[in-house]
Amino acid sequence: MSKIEEVQGEIRNTPGLGRSMAKWSALGAVVAIPVPVVGPVFGAIAGATYAYMKRHKR
Numbered sequence: 001m002s003k004i005e006e007v008q009g010e011i012r013n014t015p016g017l018g019r020s021m022a023k024w025s026a027l028g029a030v031v032a033i034p035v036p037v038v039g040p041v042f043g044a045i046a047g048a049t050y051a052y053m054k055r056h057k058r
Helices: 003-013 017-032 039-056
Strands: none
Touching: 003 017, 017 039
16 A cells, blocks of 8 residues: 555545645645745645654654
8 A cells, every 4th residue: 555545545644634724724725825935835734744744743
C-alpha cells in the first residue's frame, strides 16, 4: 500500500477529517492570494496538510 492510498483510506475512515481539510484548504488559499510567490494552490495544499497533521499527530 502506498502512502497516498494510506492517507486516502484514513481520510475516508475518519469522520470530519475531509471537511476539516476542505475548510483549512480554503483558508490557506485565501490567505495565500496576496503572496505572489506562494499563490492560492500552494496555500490550499498547506492548509490541507495542516488539517491532516493536526488530526493525525504522529
